[in-house]
Amino acid sequence: MRILTAAQTRQADQATIQEENSSSAALMERAATALTEWILARLSPPEADPTLVFCGPGNNGGDGLVVARQLHQAGFTVQVFALPAEGYSPDFDANRQRLPAGLALQTLSAAALPVIAPDALVVDALFGTGLSRPLTGLAAAVVQHLNQAPARVVAVDMPSGLLADASQPAASPVVRARHTVSFELPKLAFLLPQNAAYVGRWHTVPIGLSRQFLAEVETNMYFTDTALLAGRLPARDQFGHKGTYGHALLLAGSRGKIGAAVLAAQACLRSGVGLLTVRTPAVGYDILQTSAPEAMALTDPAPDFLSELPELTPYSAVGMGPGIDKAEETKHVLEQLLRHAKVPLVLDADALNLLGANPELLQLLPADTILTPHPKEFERLAGPARDDYHRLELLREFCRLHRCYTVLKGAHTCLGTPAGELYFNSTGNPGMATGGSGDVLTGILTALRAQHLPALDAALLGIYAHGRAGDLAARHTGQAGLIAGDLTRFIGPALQELTTPDTF
Ligand SMILES: NC(=O)C1=CN([C@@H]2O[C@H](COP(=O)(O)OP(=O)(O)OC[C@H]3O[C@@H](n4cnc5c(N)ncnc54)[C@H](O)[C@@H]3O)[C@@H](O)[C@H]2O)[C@H](O)CC1
Numbered sequence: 023m024r025i026l027t028a029a030q031t032r033q034a035d036q037a038t039i040q041e042e043n044s045s046s047a048a049l050m051e052r053a054a055t056a057l058t059e060w061i062l063a064r065l066s067p068p069e070a071d072p073t074l075v076f077c078g079p080g081n082n083g084g085d086g087l088v089v090a091r092q093l094h095q096a097g098f099t100v101q102v103f104a105l106p107a108e109g110y111s112p113d114f115d116a117n118r119q120r121l122p123a124g125l126a127l128q129t130l131s132a133a134a135l136p137v138i139a140p141d142a143l144v145v146d147a148l149f150g151t152g153l154s155r156p157l158t159g160l161a162a163a164v165v166q167h168l169n170q171a172p173a174r175v176v177a178v179d180m181p182s183g184l185l186a187d188a189s190q191p192a193a194s195p196v197v198r199a200r201h202t203v204s205f206e207l208p209k210l211a212f213l214l215p216q217n218a219a220y221v222g223r224w225h226t227v228p229i230g231l232s233r234q235f236l237a238e239v240e241t242n243m244y245f246t247d248t249a250l251l252a253g254r255l256p257a258r259d260q261f262g263h264k265g266t267y268g269h270a271l272l273l274a275g276s277r278g279k280i281g282a283a284v285l286a287a288q289a290c291l292r293s294g295v296g297l298l299t300v301r302t303p304a305v306g307y308d309i310l311q312t313s314a315p316e317a318m319a320l321t322d323p324a325p326d327f328l329s330e331l332p333e334l335t336p337y338s339a340v341g342m343g344p345g346i347d348k349a350e351e352t353k354h355v356l357e358q359l360l361r362h363a364k365v366p367l368v369l370d371a372d373a374l375n376l377l378g379a380n381p382e383l384l385q386l387l388p389a390d391t392i393l394t395p396h397p398k399e400f401e402r403l404a405g406p407a408r409d410d411y412h413r414l415e416l417l418r419e420f421c422r423l424h425r426c427y428t429v430l431k432g433a434h435t436c437l438g439t440p441a442g443e444l445y446f447n448s449t450g451n452p453g454m455a456t457g458g459s460g461d462v463l464t465g466i467l468t469a470l471r472a473q474h475l476p477a478l479d480a481a482l483l484g485i486y487a488h489g490r491a492g493d494l495a496a497r498h499t500g501q502a503g504l505i506a507g508d509l510t511r512f513i514g515p516a517l518q519e520l521t522t523p524d525t526f
């Protein structure tokens with residue numbers, strides 16, 4: 023699905039209202055009802071006693087008024103508060119009129135902020151996508167008051183104080199929500215680590231925004247879901263043979279890190295590749311032959327690290343990096359690979375660190391190479407970022423400049439493309455923050471590229487399947503118990519779910 027800016031969200035609103043020939047009040051009623059239902063599905067009146075709804079002057083506040091009315095009607099003990107303002111949005115005013123007699127709107131004042139009991143439910147409807155500047159004055163004081171309270175906070179659409187598309191100054195207050203319930207689509211702000219403490223767990227509720235608008239609006243940011251992946255992974259050919267599915271070469275491992283080569287190899291084999299050859303230093307031979315017998319072992323003459331590039335003609339894709347370390351000889355192998363490879367490349371780990379330390383090599387990067395840095399490795403390639411938003415700008419620039427696909431690994435791994443698009447992944451869990459997880463991703467991506475999938479499709483599918491394998495594995499191991507080797511067992515099922523079904 024697409025990720026919209028705050029301005030595009032307003033346009034989506036307008037397009038929906040026009041298409042339905044309805045009103046903004048009707049859309050607000052629908053949006054707020056979806057939010058009320060989200061609460062009703064999780065809490066009964068005694069579990070949210072009292073419920074305190076804090077409203078701002080705009081439509082986010084209007085949503086809050088609707089939620090307050092509906093929860094009151096559902097038997098919740100509700101108190102509803104509004105920030106004083108010179109003017110309120112028309113839909114705020116309309117919904118203030120609709121508050122039932124037993125539910126008076128109280129105006130907030132700095133001198134007498136309401137006491138918030140520990141077991142209260144707080145609904146934060148102060149500000150949403152309309153926030154244009156950091157909060158100050160009474161609004162800031164209310165946010166600080168909410169953040170000091172021990173109560174559970176559910177934020178309407180956005181935690182108040184958070185800007186939808188940019189960083190706010192470090193000192194400006196933002197609500198720290200337990201849950202953020204957003205309308206229809208996730209917001210960019212939710213996907214960035216710097217906002218995690220404000221957003222809490224986020225959820226989206228459908229509110230029936232115009233399908234046509236959402237399908238056509240121009241954006242360069244996407245949230246990768248199964249709909250976006252549909253049709254990208256063909257089913258296997260009935261008459262296919264191992265030659266049909268490519269021959270991958272992995273350049274991986276050094277003394278003490280042959281495990282990285284093994285993990286990448288197992289993942290590659292589990293991702294449908296026809297044949298796999300693994301080039302490790304000589305120290306890796308027995309280990310690899312024993313732990314990945316389906317792969318062919320092609321050892322380097324050097325005992326402990328990679329020192330020579332093998333002949334590349336047999337291979338349809340090459341992955342380099344897991345466990346290779348940073349020996350000068352290995353840098354030479356990387357340089358030779360960049361100069362001579364005529365097939366798709368995937369670069370990871372110390373291959374990226376070698377690139378970062380020798381930036382002249384970046385000029386040799388073949389177009390459509392996939393790079394898989396974590397944020398520290400990315401910093402070595404593209405320089406330091408001021409914050410998560412700046413890092414995304416650097417990612418866009420880097421991919422454009424080097425015509426490559428860069429997989430910035432993290433909680434919502436972000437794929438940057440040469441066309442300037444960003445795709446945020448939706449699968450995976452914190453259990454995957456464990457050594458070897460990245461080696462598995464390299465194996466998957468190399469296998470998909472070896473099977474002749476375009477770089478974009480291979481990257482999107484590979485990232486998603488890697489996370490999905492982690493989610494499936496964690497059902498058995500728990501998150502803390504998850505190790506990278508567990509991922510490999512679930513790559514097959516994850517890819518199967520994404521495979522284009524045979525239709526009549
Ligand atoms: N399509 C949808 O997703 C729908 C969203 N809805 C809700 O509408 C809000 C956005 O409403 P809007 O009126 O545009 O903005 P806000 O309520 O977030 O706030 C605007 C309000 O606040 C004033 N303001 C802005 N910044 C500050 C500040 N720093 N200090 C004080 N005051 C500030 C501004 O002048 C306005 O008066 C969205 O988040 C959803 O909750 C619809 O209900 C349904 C469709």
Ligand SMILES: [K+]
Pocket residue numbers: 082146147148149150177178179180181182
């Ligand atoms: K809010």
